[in-house]
Amino acid sequence: MKVGVVGIGHGKFGRREDNxxxxxxxxxxxxxxxxxxxxxxxxxxxIIGSSPEYHKQRSISGxxxxxxxxxxxxxxxxxxxxxxxxxxxxxxVAYIKSGMYDVVAVLGLQKMxxxxxxxxxxxxxxxxxxxxxxxxGTTFPGYYAxxxxxxxxxxxxxxxxxxxxxxxxHLHGVDNPNAMFQKEIVLEKVLGSRPVASPLKLYDCCGNAxxxxxxxxxxxxxxxxxxxxxxxxxxxxxxxxSMSVLRREKLNTIPSAVEASKQAYKxxxxxxxxxxxAEVHDCFTIAEIIAYEDLGLAKKGEGSKLIEEGQTYKDxxxxxxxxxxxxxxxxxxxxxxxxxxxxxxxxxxxxAGKRQVDGAEYALMHNVGGIGQYCFVxxxxx
Amino acid sequence: MKVGVVGIGHGKFGRREDNxxxxxxxxxxxxxxxxxxxxxxxxxxxIIGSSPEYHKQRSISGxxxxxxxxxxxxxxxxxxxxxxxxxxxxxxVAYIKSGMYDVVAVLGLQKMxxxxxxxxxxxxxxxxxxxxxxxxGTTFPGYYAxxxxxxxxxxxxxxxxxxxxxxxxHLHGVDNPNAMFQKEIVLEKVLGSRPVASPLKLYDCCGNAxxxxxxxxxxxxxxxxxxxxxxxxxxxxxxxxSMSVLRREKLNTIPSAVEASKQAYKxxxxxxxxxxxAEVHDCFTIAEIIAYEDLGLAKKGEGSKLIEEGQTYKDxxxxxxxxxxxxxxxxxxxxxxxxxxxxxxxxxxxxAGKRQVDGAEYALMHNVGGIGQYCFVxxxxx
Numbered sequence: 181m182k183v184g185v186v187g188i189g190h191g192k193f194g195r196r197e198d199n200x201x202x203x204x205x206x207x208x209x210x211x212x213x214x215x216x217x218x219x220x221x222x223x224x225x226x227i228i229g230s231s232p233e234y235h236k237q238r239s240i241s242g243x244x245x246x247x248x249x250x251x252x253x254x255x256x257x258x259x260x261x262x263x264x265x266x267x268x269x270x271x272x273v274a275y276i277k278s279g280m281y282d283v284v285a286v287l288g289l290q291k292m293x294x295x296x297x298x299x300x301x302x303x304x305x306x307x308x309x310x311x312x313x314x315x316x317g318t319t320f321p322g323y324y325a326x327x328x329x330x331x332x333x334x335x336x337x338x339x340x341x342x343x344x345x346x347x348x349x350h351l352h353g354v355d356n357p358n359a360m361f362q363k364e365i366v367l368e369k370v371l372g373s374r375p376v377a378s379p380l381k382l383y384d385c386c387g388n389a390x391x392x393x394x395x396x397x398x399x400x401x402x403x404x405x406x407x408x409x410x411x412x413x414x415x416x417x418x419x420x421x422s423m424s425v426l427r428r429e430k431l432n433t434i435p436s437a438v439e440a441s442k443q444a445y446k447x448x449x450x451x452x453x454x455x456x457x458a459e460v461h462d463c464f465t466i467a468e469i470i471a472y473e474d475l476g477l478a479k480k481g482e483g484s485k486l487i488e489e490g491q492t493y494k495d496x497x498x499x500x501x502x503x504x505x506x507x508x509x510x511x512x513x514x515x516x517x518x519x520x521x522x523x524x525x526x527x528x529x530x531x532a533g534k535r536q537v538d539g540a541e542y543a544l545m546h547n548v549g550g551i552g553q554y555c556f557v558x559x560x561x562x
Numbered sequence: 563m564k565v566g567v568v569g570i571g572h573g574k575f576g577r578r579e580d581n582x583x584x585x586x587x588x589x590x591x592x593x594x595x596x597x598x599x600x601x602x603x604x605x606x607x608x609i610i611g612s613s614p615e616y617h618k619q620r621s622i623s624g625x626x627x628x629x630x631x632x633x634x635x636x637x638x639x640x641x642x643x644x645x646x647x648x649x650x651x652x653x654x655v656a657y658i659k660s661g662m663y664d665v666v667a668v669l670g671l672q673k674m675x676x677x678x679x680x681x682x683x684x685x686x687x688x689x690x691x692x693x694x695x696x697x698x699g700t701t702f703p704g705y706y707a708x709x710x711x712x713x714x715x716x717x718x719x720x721x722x723x724x725x726x727x728x729x730x731x732h733l734h735g736v737d738n739p740n741a742m743f744q745k746e747i748v749l750e751k752v753l754g755s756r757p758v759a760s761p762l763k764l765y766d767c768c769g770n771a772x773x774x775x776x777x778x779x780x781x782x783x784x785x786x787x788x789x790x791x792x793x794x795x796x797x798x799x800x801x802x803x804s805m806s807v808l809r810r811e812k813l814n815t816i817p818s819a820v821e822a823s824k825q826a827y828k829x830x831x832x833x834x835x836x837x838x839x840a841e842v843h844d845c846f847t848i849a850e851i852i853a854y855e856d857l858g859l860a861k862k863g864e865g866s867k868l869i870e871e872g873q874t875y876k877d878x879x880x881x882x883x884x885x886x887x888x889x890x891x892x893x894x895x896x897x898x899x900x901x902x903x904x905x906x907x908x909x910x911x912x913x914a915g916k917r918q919v920d921g922a923e924y925a926l927m928h929n930v931g932g933i934g935q936y937c938f939v940x941x942x943x944x
Contacts, residue, residue: 200693225800232641233615237692238685239643242805242935252821254800256642256649256936259614261621267638271653277660303620310619311582418607418636423624439634553624554638 183276184403184410185560186283187216187396188522193510194360196390197293201237202247205289208394208522209248212285216396216406223396224281225254227272229265229288230514232257233303236294244287254281259514261307262463263549264288266517266556269395270418276399283402286395288518292388300388307550309424321385321464323425323551325377328466330431332379335481339379342465343370344487346383349462349501352494353508355534358519360389360510370465384465389510393518395525411525414542415448415559417441423553432481434467434548436555437474441546444557445476448542452476455559456540457499457527459520461548462506468492471546472500475557494537502527502535517556520545524560565658566785566792567942568665569598569778570904575892576742578772579675583619584629587671590776590904591630594667598778598788605778606663607636609654611647611670612896614639615685618676626669636663641896643689644845645931646670648899648938651777652800658781665784668777670900674770682770689932691806703767703846705807705933707759710848712813714761717863721761724847725752726869728765731844731883734876735890737916740901742771742892752847766847771892775900777907793907796924797830797941799823805935814863816849816930818937819856823928826939827858830924834858837880837941838922839909841902843930844887850874853928854882857939876919884909884917899938902927906942 189211196204205228213220226248228241237243245255260267265288272284292300304320331337347367353359370383397403403410417440422428428435445451452475460475462468472483477498486492492500503509503523506516524543526532532540543560571593578586587610595602608630610623619625627637642649647670654666674682686702713719729749735741752765779785785792799822804810810817827833834857842857844850854865859880868874874882885891885905888898906925908914914922925942 231620233620236688238613238615238688239641239805239932239935241642242689242802242932243691245802246804246806246809246935251803252801252818254652255802256640256646256653258638258640258653259621260623260638264638270636271638271640271656274653274656274660274662277662278656278658280656280659306618306620307624309625419634420624420627420637421633422628423621424628427628436634550621550624553621553628 181277182400182412183273183397184412185395185525186398186403186407186410187212187218188525189215189394190358190519190522191392192358193389193391193512195293201235201240201289201291202244204291204390204392205244205287206247208392209285209287212394212396218396218406220249222283223250223253223285224283225275226250226285226287227268228257229268229286229517230257230290231259231261231264234290234292234295260554261550262513263517263547263554263556264514266547269517269521270416270556272397273413273416276397283396283398286518287392288515289392290512290514291390292512293390312424312426319377321377321380324464324466325380327431327470328379331466331470334432337469337484339371341469341484341487342384343367345462345465345468346370346507348493349505349507352502353504356503356509359504359508360387361508380464386463386506386511389512391510391512391515393515393522395518395521409529411528411560411562413558414561415444417443417557420554421552434470434474434552434555436552437546437548440555440557441475444559448559450542455542455544457502457537457543459523459545460500461546462501463511475546499537502537517547520547521558528560528562563659564782564794565655565779566794567777567907568780568785568789568792569594569600570907571597571776572740572901572904573774574740575771575773575894577675583617583622583671583673584626586673586772586774587626587669588629590774591669594776594778600788602631604665605632605635605667606665607657608632608667608669609650610639611650611668611900612639612672613641613643613646616672616674616677642936643932644895645899645929645936645938646896648929651899651903652798652938654779655795655798658779665778665780668900669774670897671774672894672896673772674894675772694806694808701759703759703762706846706848707762709813709852710761713848713852716814719851719866721753723851723866723869724766725749727844727847727850728752728889730875731887731889734884735886738885738891741886741890742769743890762846768845768888768893771894773892773894773897775897775904777900777903791911793910793942793944795940796943797826799825799939802936803934816852816856816934816937818934819928819930822937822939823857826941830941832924837924837926839881839884839919839925841905841927842882843928844883844889845893857928881919884919899929902929903940910942910944
């Protein structure tokens with residue numbers, strides 16, 4: 181059974197201290213309902229994608245379901261670190277295909293500004309193995325710095341290449357009113373910014389943000405009744421990889437991304453060359469370069485050429501992160517996957533305004549969890 | 563499509579300070595594989611049910627998947643407070659019915675002894691609404707104390723009735739080698755124990771425990787190939803209710819449990835009288851009495867009669883919590899639902915040893931999340 185997206189909503193990403201998690205959730209849920217023309221009583225289950233550790237409120241899906249007014253319908257939370265709402269979407273698709281529910285809402289949701297920065301840093305470090313790795317002081321940027329060093333060593337990738345990714349995504353972000361940072365930056369700004377975990381500097385890192393995004397999905401027949409413009413999930417891939425980097429064969433690739441993208445291309449019956457655009461997980465600039473390779477947009481080791489040649493700009497051959505990516509949008513952990521999916525759907529519908537990629541036919545999203553222990557890849561099309 | 567349980571495993575519940583979460587997960591996973599005769603490569607996805615806030619390790623499903631050796635298969639974590647692994651099972655059933663995966667493992671998992679008691683208490687309080695309720699000091703036992711007071715006021719339930727539940731479940735627990743507490747207690751011991759949140763006393767409360775339990779499920783055809791004794795999920799119910807007690811119409815019932823049990827009975831095509839036994843969510847003794855009523859084992863207000871007359875003892879008319887329940891087994895939050903399901907399957911198979919209910923045909927499990935914001939009810943049978 182084909183599964184289609186029939187409603188989308190996307191809140192403003194950024195510092196949203198004045199809003200509770202349930203208030204953040206309400207905005208895109210309301211907009212997705214309006215977009216679909218459905219009422220909340222049509223929603224048979226609401227699946228929340230979020231990393232609950234960053235919230236003071238526990239049992240998030242309980243408090244959100246109440247606030248949205250969807251009781252007594254089923255709800256639960258899905259967590260897969262930074263890929264939480266992609267995992268939630270994957271699970272929601274299973275419910276639709278199973279026939280257990282005919283319409284399901286997926287809500288990516290995160291508040292990152294409730295805790296103090298030291299608390300957040302401590303939690304983030306523990307997304308690595310606490311028995312063998314984080315106990316020795318690894319941090320999240322530290323892991324990606326290792327990937328960057330290895331990629332530089334193996335393929336000659338430079339700090340300038342990484343900086344180019346930041347420049348591109350900030351330029352794209354200017355046209356996204358939901359982005360945390362809507363301002364252009366220049367290469368020198370990135371290269372001159374303070375080191376976070378060498379070779380990664382401040383402007384190589386995405387920003388912690390609060391935010392939420394929502395998708396409403398349904399099976400083929402139902403979706404066609406609800407919407408004149410359903411966008412179909414043509415290919416889905418989901419994979420895991422060892423969490424400890426000490427058990428990874430190579431540090432210049434994310435093996436779960438390679439596996440998940442294989443599955444997605446196969447199911448969609450297309451290859452990388454057929455894509456009109458890709459939303460990739462640029463939590464750090466090096467991650468986008470590695471994603472080019474893992475997704476087959478570039479040959480292994482040639483990711484840096486793609487950005488150097490400007491091919492991944494909106495008007496290039498293979499536009500990547502035309503909404504600004506995690507880099508400019510901000511990265512509300514649990515909301516990021518849903519945000520990518522919303523952008524993909526908008527692009528396929530041709531409703532992306534200034535960000536619109538002409539004639540977008542196939543849009544891919546690539547959402548990595550943690551330091552690569554999860555990856556979800558989806559391909560959307562009409 | 564019918565969905566069947568083809569493998570089960572259950573670790574020891576209790577204080578397991580010497581084990582990491584991944585080690586706790588390994589025991590029942592290994593046992594469930596052995597029970598099913600499958601190898602780990604047959605497992606297409608592993609869904610973890612857990613409340614991640616209690617662990618130092620984040621991204622639990624990542625570290626567990628690596629330790630179990632199930633990479634690159636898909637994994638994620640499902641959270642619905644104390645009903646986390648029932649939500650994980652529900653989600654796993656959707657995957658089987660959808661045809662996306664043919665064999666899925668569900669792993670309920672929790673370590674409750676990593677944090678200090680004050681840290682745990684603070685986290686538990688925040689399973690209530692942090693905006694309007696827990697901020698004023700409500701605790702988990704405090705919520706259930708309110709339910710108890712209201713039930714006493716409305717129906718004449720007494721502290722003795724509640725104590726009787728503790729006595730029964732401790733007696734049952736003696737025959738469960740996986741229980742945290744394997745010792746009988748007497749009524750006076752319960753009644754004389756120190757107040758926790760009046761009228762609830764220490765022995766009205768279940769114990770925090772570490773633990774894990776695992777189920778392997780498959781669709782009808784596959785299940786029959788794997789196992790000579792598949793146990794089918796004949797009825798499933800899943801519902802939510804408002805999390806704030808201030809928005810509940812009544813405090814003497816858990817509305818999500820009433821709704822979920824209706825769904826489960828309807829799907830199974832049976833009523834409460836057809837049940838051979840029930841595993842219910844006795845996080846506090848009053849919760850078991852309310853469960854009798856919410857599940858239709860007793861008329862509203864007459865739950866106390868059921869325990870007073872001894873009907874819910876193993877040899878009574880309607881055995882409840884023959885494995886000791888949360889009260890004697892201990893309550894490793896995310897593992898509890900999977901533990902209930904494992905016991906139900908054992909009973910239906912006739913493999914429960916000294917705990918065996920003669921001729922068990924239909925076994926129900928009732929897993930409440932938080933203070934009633936979620937409930938999952940499943941009915942198992944041959």
